[in-house]
Amino acid sequence: MxxxxxxxxxxxxxxxxxxxxxxxxxxxxxxxxxxxxxxxxxxxxxxxxxxxxxxxxxxxxxxxxxxxxxxxxxxxxxxxxxxxxxxxxxxxxxxxxxxxxxxxxxxxxxxxxxxxxxxxxxxxxxxxxxxxxQADAISLAATEAQARQEELLALRDEVLMLRAMLMQETGHEEQLAEVAKLLRRKAEKAELCEMTAALKNLLKTGLEQASKTEEMSTAYAQNERHIQDSDIIHFDSEGQGTFTPERPHPAESKEAEKDQSVCLGQVLSTCKEHQSFFPEPLRNWADVERISDKIALMLGIDQPVMIDAKRIMGREAAAITVLCMLEKANAIRSPGAYLRRLTQMARDGAFSLKPMLMALANREIVS
Structure with missing residues (x-):
């Protein structure tokens, strides 16, 4: 027909x-x-x-x-x-x-x-x-046909709306292609209803995954604040001992230089590689920590590893360590594992920043 x-x-x-x-x-x-x-x-x-x-x-x-x-x-x-x-x-x-x-x-x-x-x-x-x-029958058939047409138009509009929402996400190219193919022809009611249900299911799944991701991010942030602001007893992964960090105080950032015998000027004169990525000058320890967090992500260091390093070494010491790692990034095959090893050494009391900075400084003199 x-x-x-x-x-x-x-x-x-x-x-x-x-x-x-x-x-x-x-x-x-x-x-x-x-x-x-x-x-x-x-x-x-x-x-x-x-x-x-x-x-x-x-x-x-x-x-x-x-x-x-x-x-x-x-x-x-x-x-x-x-x-x-x-x-x-x-x-x-x-x-x-x-x-x-x-x-x-x-x-x-x-x-x-x-x-x-x-x-x-x-x-x-x-x-x-x-x-x-047949005038009455024709009139009734016309009314019913118009109602069916309006229902189909409403279903097509709903599919278009769901398609627009799905296009804002990634990884649904195949499904979007099927929707485009369906809308290019005169689809039946059953096909439109089936496609509507499929799109709603995809969007629901995407919302659930986004919600879980947001919950995990919130949990990480809460965990980091808890570690920084609470006195806790940490049991290391091998069960070989415990470490009780002190509660950080504002004055500790000033005393970091004394504790590690490292000054901010020495760090900036030795670690210069970060300027290739972040040319703005580092004026204080807060700037050092902020840049080191970004560099850690660039090196592929997972957030839990960085959090553990800050808790064991101290915030400034962990930040300096990351800047030093960037200086010899070509020689480090796995930055995450390397930082975990240094964190373990700090937990055992066998890690110090000054020798690391001196080795980098001597390398510049030799070269």
């Missing part, structure tokens, strides 16, 4: 006038256009029906011989802008099968009419009165 009209044909709606002799023929044609799929009528078949209606002089379809169109195929073809006769016969047969028109044949199957006193008394051709008899 061909595709039916989606736009109404016939006279303008505003030009329709109620007629006591019966329903308006153009209104019936409009309703048939909306219900074309119900009656299995293509847009070309509806065009033929429109041409038949033009041979009736009144806007309503009269009963009896006056409602019979007896125009020849040649006349009909002329009004259809030269439609081939074979095509015309096929569409006329479709109208007959749908029960929209009936055929009132003469003995020789010719189409003609007899008139007396200006009125048609007998006619042979296509009778259009079945349209009047």
């Amino acid at each position: 061909g595709k039916a009209f989606r736009t109404l044909v016939g006279r303008p709606v505003d030009d329709r006038a109620a007629n006591p002799s019966g329903p308006d023929k153009w209104q019936l044609l409009d309703q048939l256009t909306q219900a074309a799929e119900t009656y299995e009528l293509s847009h070309r078949t509806l065009t033929v029906l429109q041409a038949l209606l033009t041979f009736l002089p009144t806007r309503h379809i009269p009963s009896g011989p006056a409602g019979i169109v007896f125009a020849s195929n040649q006349r009909l073809s002329e009004r259809l802008h030269g439609m081939p006769e074979s095509t015309l016969r096929r569409h006329l047969a479709q109208l007959l099968r749908a029960g929209i028109v009936s055929r009132h044949d003469s003995p020789n199957r010719k189409r003609f009419a007899h008139s007396r006193g200006g009125k048609i008394t007998a006619a042979f051709g296509f009778d259009l009165s079945p349209m009047v008899h």
Whole structure:
């Protein structure tokens, strides 16, 4: 079956006038256009029906011989802008099968009419009165078809909205391609409902994963604050001893130089590689720590490893260690494992910053 009209044909709606002799023929044609799929009528078949209606002089379809169109195929073809006769016969047969028109044949199957006193008394051709008899059924079918069309449009709009939401995420290229393919054709209700459910499920899964990620990030942040702000007893991974860090105080950042015998100037004069990535000057220990956190991410050091290093070594010492690691990054195969090893040494009391900085400084002198 061909595709039916989606736009109404016939006279303008505003030009329709109620007629006591019966329903308006153009209104019936409009309703048939909306219900074309119900009656299995293509847009070309509806065009033929429109041409038949033009041979009736009144806007309503009269009963009896006056409602019979007896125009020849040649006349009909002329009004259809030269439609081939074979095509015309096929569409006329479709109208007959749908029960929209009936055929009132003469003995020789010719189409003609007899008139007396200006009125048609007998006619042979296509009778259009079945349209009047089925007017209520046609109107109901048009209403139902319009409701189905509105439901399909609403489903398509929902699919488009869900597709737009899914495009904001990554990793759904295959599903988005399927949606685009579906929307390029005339999809059925079941297909649209199935696609809507699939898209909602993908979005729900994405929200759940995002929520879990946010919870994990929050947990990491809370854990880091807890480590920094609480006096706790830490059991090392090998169960060989315990370490109780002191509660950090604001003054400790000033005393870090004394404890490690390392000054900020010495660190900045020895560790210069960070300037290639972060050229802004480091004026205090807070700047050093902020830059070292970024460098740790660049080196591929996991956040828990960095948190553990800060807790065991101290915040400034861990930051200096990361800057030193950047200086010889080419020689370190696994920065994360390297920092874990240094953290273990600090836990055992076998780690000191000064020898590390001196070795880097001596390397510059030798080179």
